[in-house]
Amino acid sequence: MAIAYVIWGVITAISALIIKLSLHIITGRRNRKRAVGFFHPYTNDGGGGERVLWCAVKAIQEETADLHIDCVVYTGDHDASPQSLAARALDRFGVNLIHPPKVVHLDKRKWVEETTYPHFTMIGQSLGSVYLSWEALCKFTPLYYFDTSGYAFTYPLARMFGCKVICYTHYPTISLDMISRVRERNSMYNNDALIAQSIWLSRCKILYYTIISWIYGFVGSCAHLAMVNSSWTQSHIEKLWRIPHRTKRVYPPCDTSGLQVLPLERPSKTPIIISVAQFRPEKAHTLQLEAFSVALKKLDADLPRPKLQFVGSCRNNSDEERLQNLKNKAIELKVDGDVEFYKNLMYRFI
Numbered sequence: 214m215a216i217a218y219v220i221w222g223v224i225t226a227i228s229a230l231i232i233k234l235s236l237h238i239i240t241g242r243r244n245r246k247r248a249v250g251f252f253h254p255y256t257n258d259g260g261g262g263e264r265v266l267w268c269a270v271k272a273i274q275e276e277t278a279d280l281h282i283d284c285v286v287y288t289g290d291h292d293a294s295p296q297s298l299a300a301r302a303l304d305r306f307g308v309n310l311i312h313p314p315k316v317v318h319l320d321k322r323k324w325v326e327e328t329t330y331p332h333f334t335m336i337g338q339s340l341g342s343v344y345l346s347w348e349a350l351c352k353f354t355p356l357y358y359f360d361t362s363g364y365a366f367t368y369p370l371a372r373m374f375g376c377k378v379i380c381y382t383h384y385p386t387i388s389l390d391m392i393s394r395v396r397e398r399n400s401m402y403n404n405d406a407l408i409a410q411s412i413w414l415s416r417c418k419i420l421y422y423t424i425i426s427w428i429y430g431f432v433g434s435c436a437h438l439a440m441v442n443s444s445w446t447q448s449h450i451e452k453l454w455r456i457p458h459r460t461k462r463v464y465p466p467c468d469t470s471g472l473q474v475l476p477l478e479r480p481s482k483t484p485i486i487i488s489v490a491q492f493r494p495e496k497a498h499t500l501q502l503e504a505f506s507v508a509l510k511k512l513d514a515d516l517p518r519p520k521l522q523f524v525g526s527c528r529n530n531s532d533e534e535r536l537q538n539l540k541n542k543a544i545e546l547k548v549d550g551d552v553e554f555y556k557n558l559m560y561r562f563i
């Protein structure tokens with residue numbers, strides 16, 4: 214008898230929750246605004262993804278100037294305001310928005326942070342992103358939901374809210390290479406050495422990745438229009454999402470007009486190599502440094518000594534730490550005189 218009561222209680226609670234969530238969705242659908250909502254929780258990372266965001270906002274402002282469509286940015290940065298974001302777009306990327314975007318602040322960003330999930334990071338972050346987009350869509354439901362950060366798991370929810378889903382994908386969350394890498398039992402930044410050594414753990418990881426790649430295929434196929442940044446990403450996304458007719462390749466917006474006016478003659482005799490990338494793990498800065506130091510050793514003594522300049526942004530403390538380690542590594546390799554570091558530079562031509 215008691216057990217029947219417990220089951221009954223659980224069923225009632227779940228039904229109440231489902232009804233409550235459905236009401237939120239119905240209210241959201243009814244109150245959809247003529248707007249494009251850009252889901253971009255980290256609006257201060259200073260990378261290529263952020264540049265795409267601002268170029269997309271600007272392009273939509275230009276295309277819809279007389280249609281009264283607002284551009285709204287969902288961000289987890291609490292200090293972000295329409296003015297500060299417009300200023301950032303200009304200072305960091307040279308993108309001059311027609312008017313500042315509207316801003317919707319998100320409080321639940323920690324649910325998509327890697328540090329929240331020491332294990333099963335991928336599934337944790339994916340579910341976390343659904344929760345974060347729930348917050349976003351309840352606070353403001355746009356007609357068009359534009360994901361510029363690769364949170365594919367949020368698309369089915371955006372569709373429930375009646376949005377048209379558009380995305381710009383730089384990189385598939387899970388790629389078929391990752392599965393084959395575990396299969397070959399390589400150890401890389403996303404596959405720690407312990408797992409690479411054990412056959413059973415590797416098999417479990419393959420199963421985990423395979424299941425996630427199915428789910429990823431389903432959620433991705435909910436996009437009405439998927440833009441990808443390269444032929445590599447296109448071939449992976451087409452295999453995973455299986456919507457080739459709605460997948461378009463749009464190369465990232467690189468403004469070369471400013472660069473073209475720079476003089477071609479070299480101001481100094483020193484050959485300079487510039488490496489531009491955020492100080493994040495997958496950019497393999499340490500490897501670049503090691504390669505440079507090996508190359509230096511092989512260089513003929515009568516040739517001019519080249520310089521390596523690292524230019525990039527730091528998103529947070531882990532990036533800062535990585536940069537510091539890189540500087541220490543340069544000293545250790547005795548190339549600190551040949552390497553220069555430039556952090557968080559402004560986008561500005563002389």
Ligand SMILES: *[C@@H]1O[C@H](CO)[C@@H](O)[C@H](O)[C@H]1NC(C)=O
Pocket residue numbers: 326327328528529530531532
């Ligand atoms: C820094 O940001 C990256 C990417 O958002 C995240 O994976 C990492 O855990 C963050 N580190 C800290 C210390 O916040």
Ligand SMILES: *[C@@H]1O[C@H](CO)[C@@H](O)[C@H](O)[C@H]1NC(C)=O
Pocket residue numbers: 261383384442443446464465
């Ligand atoms: C696409 O984005 C990924 C991830 O940021 C980057 O590694 C790759 O170089 C980009 N491809 C192009 C053609 O810009």
